Amino acid sequence: MRRKLAPYLLALPAWAWLAMFFVVPLAGMASLSLTSGNVITGFSQTFNIGNYLTAIDTYGEQIARSLFYGLSATLICIAIGYPAAYWIAFKGGRHKSTYLLLLLLPFFVSFVLRTISWKFTLSDNGIVLGTLKQIGVLPADFGVLNTAPAVILGLAYNFLPFMVLPIYAVLERMDHGVVEAAHDLYASRVQAFVRVVLPISLPGVFAGGLMTFIPTTADYVNASVLGGTGNTMIGSIIQTQYLVNNAYPIASAITFVLMGVLLLGIFSYARALGTERVMEVQAK
Amino acid sequence: MTAITAARAPVATPAPAAPTVPAISLEGVSKTFRSGRETVTAVGKLDLTIEAGEFFSLLGPSGCGKTTTMRMIAGFEDATSGVVRLDGKDVTSVAPNHRDVNMVFQSYALFPHLTVADNVAFGLKRKRVPAAEVKQRVADMLELVELAGHAKRKPGQLSGGQQQRVALARALVNRPRALLLDEPLAALDLKLRQAMQLELKRIQREVGITFVYVTHDQGEALTMSDRIAVMNGGYVAQLGTPAEIYERPASRFVAEFIGTSNLLPGTVTDASSEGSTVRLGCGADLRIGETLDAGEAVDVTVRPEKIRIGTAEPDPASSRVPGTVADAVYLGSATHYTVRLADGTEIVVFRQNADDVTADAIAAPGSPVWLSWHPTHSYVLPENSGPTDATQGSHHRA
Numbered sequence: 103m104r105r106k107l108a109p110y111l112l113a114l115p116a117w118a119w120l121a122m123f124f125v126v127p128l129a130g131m132a133s134l135s136l137t138s139g140n141v142i143t144g145f146s147q148t149f150n151i152g153n154y155l156t157a158i159d160t161y162g163e164q165i166a167r168s169l170f171y172g173l174s175a176t177l178i179c180i181a182i183g184y185p186a187a188y189w190i191a192f193k194g195g196r197h198k199s200t201y202l203l204l205l206l207l208p209f210f211v212s213f214v215l216r217t218i219s220w221k222f223t224l225s226d227n228g229i230v231l232g233t234l235k236q237i238g239v240l241p242a243d244f245g246v247l248n249t250a251p252a253v254i255l256g257l258a259y260n261f262l263p264f265m266v267l268p269i270y271a272v273l274e275r276m277d278h279g280v281v282e283a284a285h286d287l288y289a290s291r292v293q294a295f296v297r298v299v300l301p302i303s304l305p306g307v308f309a310g311g312l313m314t315f316i317p318t319t320a321d322y323v324n325a326s327v328l329g330g331t332g333n334t335m336i337g338s339i340i341q342t343q344y345l346v347n348n349a350y351p352i353a354s355a356i357t358f359v360l361m362g363v364l365l366l367g368i369f370s371y372a373r374a375l376g377t378e379r380v381m382e383v384q385a386k
Numbered sequence: 387m388t389a390i391t392a393a394r395a396p397v398a399t400p401a402p403a404a405p406t407v408p409a410i411s412l413e414g415v416s417k418t419f420r421s422g423r424e425t426v427t428a429v430g431k432l433d434l435t436i437e438a439g440e441f442f443s444l445l446g447p448s449g450c451g452k453t454t455t456m457r458m459i460a461g462f463e464d465a466t467s468g469v470v471r472l473d474g475k476d477v478t479s480v481a482p483n484h485r486d487v488n489m490v491f492q493s494y495a496l497f498p499h500l501t502v503a504d505n506v507a508f509g510l511k512r513k514r515v516p517a518a519e520v521k522q523r524v525a526d527m528l529e530l531v532e533l534a535g536h537a538k539r540k541p542g543q544l545s546g547g548q549q550q551r552v553a554l555a556r557a558l559v560n561r562p563r564a565l566l567l568d569e570p571l572a573a574l575d576l577k578l579r580q581a582m583q584l585e586l587k588r589i590q591r592e593v594g595i596t597f598v599y600v601t602h603d604q605g606e607a608l609t610m611s612d613r614i615a616v617m618n619g620g621y622v623a624q625l626g627t628p629a630e631i632y633e634r635p636a637s638r639f640v641a642e643f644i645g646t647s648n649l650l651p652g653t654v655t656d657a658s659s660e661g662s663t664v665r666l667g668c669g670a671d672l673r674i675g676e677t678l679d680a681g682e683a684v685d686v687t688v689r690p691e692k693i694r695i696g697t698a699e700p701d702p703a704s705s706r707v708p709g710t711v712a713d714a715v716y717l718g719s720a721t722h723y724t725v726r727l728a729d730g731t732e733i734v735v736f737r738q739n740a741d742d743v744t745a746d747a748i749a750a751p752g753s754p755v756w757l758s759w760h761p762t763h764s765y766v767l768p769e770n771s772g773p774t775d776a777t778q779g780s781h782h783r784a
């Protein structure tokens with residue numbers, strides 16, 4: 103009996119942590135999202151579903167935009183991150199850890215600072231655009247800042263390692279002999295990749311996708327720094343409603359709507375990739 | 387492990403051996419690796435001809451270039467020089483996916499995300515074989531390797547021996563001109579390995595495909611092969627049938643690598659057309675069946691199981707030396723003796739524990755004994771065959 107209990111006892115701190123810092127605040131927020139009132143008069147529990155209707159009605163556009171930005175940033179991360187991970191895992195030789203370190207090096211700098219430095223880099227007459235304008239590649243009135251691409255690129259840049267690392271881990275761990283085996287069994291280079299390497303590395307893409315899609319969709323720094331008034335993401339709205347307007351009920355309601363939408367997205371994503379199959383390979 | 391069942395479906399029609407065109411031929415093939423400023427010659431100038439339908443083994447110690455040779459046949463390594471031919475056709479610069487040979491990898495390299503059946507079907511699908519035929523051939527092949535009940539499993543759910551057979555089926559199902567196997571049994575435990583040796587031999591006979599088998603295990607090579615190329619330091623030290631290689635090693639290296647050998651240094655004192663006499667270091671005179679040059683310094687070799695051990699003085703016409711028992715290890719069916727000669731040379735003798743009564747008398751260390759064998763069983767190693775010999779020593783003595 104005691105032996106059966108031991109694993110649960112060992113997990114107790116983790117459970118306590120989760121309960122204290124996740125379950126309790128979440129429940130509090132759920133209750134808060136159904137109240138009415140304001141900071142001055144105080145909030146009272148009225149089971150006010152109206153908060154949710156307002157959230158969807160007023161901020162549906164920002165939620166949809168956030169999902170689109172998050173998805174775009176995730177796809178860019180896959181497009182850039184997969185080849186990078188592949189190259190390090192298969193061609194990195196003795197210097198694999200050096201390349202990984204180089205990849206992570208920018209991320210020793212604070213997230214906000216990094217994003218602000220991007221603002222300088224991408225500014226209308228900054229190092230990149232200014233130079234391109236000078237040599238006449240771009241027209242003088244061309245700009246990137248305060249546009250959707252600027253926000254998406256910023257997101258992709260900031261979350262790239264979260265895509266590269268899980269994919270790298272899977273590619274590194276897989277038996278590289280399977281590529282030769284595929285060639286031996288008449289597969290061309292492309293076929294060997296599509297039929298063997300890619301399916302085996304899908305769990306990494308799956309994990310990387312979650313680890314970039316969720317935080318990029320909910321991010322509020324990139325949109326504030328790199329975006330303009332027309333590119334507001336839902337993260338910024340939540341932040342403003344909480345900290346500036348002190349409209350706690352509506353902020354909580356938006357948070358739950360966003361969570362619901364993300365969960366829905368994740369489940370359909372898992373469905374599409376066939377999580378069971380994916381997890382099975384990973385468990386090996 | 388398994389009996390051959392009559393119900394088994396024939397899988398491939400045995401390829402009729404075309405005696406004029408060898409399945410594989412290597413002509414002056416060499417491979418040099420460059421790592422930084424260093425160069426490593428993995429394979430020297432190699433000339434090998436492997437006949438269609440043959441079970442051919444590359445045998446040698448680790449690092450002698452077996453894998454590199456095999457990878458050049460498969461197309462995974464480009465030969466530094468020389469020509470690789472399959473069925474007489476020059477394929478030296480043909481990519482692996484366009485060569486009609488298949489490989490069984492030492493690590494198996496099964497596709498972990500595919501079922502057993504899909505693993506086996508992989509090559510056929512790439513060759514665009516019609517779906518119905520793929521299904522039939524995969525089923526037949528799984529039957530042949532006795533995995534019919536496991537078609538829907540993933541490789542991760544199989545034992546090592548079963549994975550090994552999937553790897554074999556995945557290659558064989560394509561009916562390649564030759565199957566290349568790189569130490570396929572090395573990862574299995576002894577019992578399973580021995581069972582699989584017989585199993586592989588049976589399958590090879592059944593499908594009639596040329597097998598090129600890489601191993602560092604001399605027992606395995608002797609058991610399974612039609613012919614063996616013993617390799618050392620990137621060269622072929624000897625090429626021949628298992629019996630030729632065991633009974634007539636071409637060099638000291640081969641003699642010591644294959645089985646247990648006793649090497650007795652001596653000098654030829656008398657030579658006639660009947661044979662020769664060699665005086666050993668211990669002072670004993672040895673009769674040798676061969677005609678040698680008087681005065682020549684030679685190494686005489688004799689296999690442990692050819693030697694009779696006893697207390698009675700043997701017939702002077704036989705080869706005989708006196709000595710004392712240094713050690714006796716009882717192994718049940720046989721006893722292994724180490725006998726020390728007058729000059730300290732030690733000779734190993736394997737004696738079957740047959741129905742006789744002298745065994746106890748000679749078991750004790752220190753007992754004086756006579757060793758004797760038929761003169762044809764001792765064999766003089768060719769000259770210039772020191773232990774580091776790495777020349778193409780495939781010359782034969784009649």
Ligand SMILES: Nc1ncnc2c1ncn2[C@@H]1O[C@H](COP(=O)(O)OP(=O)(O)O)[C@@H](O)[C@H]1O
Binds near residue numbers: 419420427449450451
């Ligand atoms: N890719 C490589 N780069 C450098 N040296 C290699 C490479 N592959 C093999 N070698 C060297 O070539 C020699 C023969 O190797 P190998 O063919 O694998 O031997 P075996 O299979 O008989 O053990 C070894 O000395 C090995 O270190």
Ligand SMILES: [Mg+2]
Binds near residue numbers: 452453454
């Ligand atoms: Mg090897």
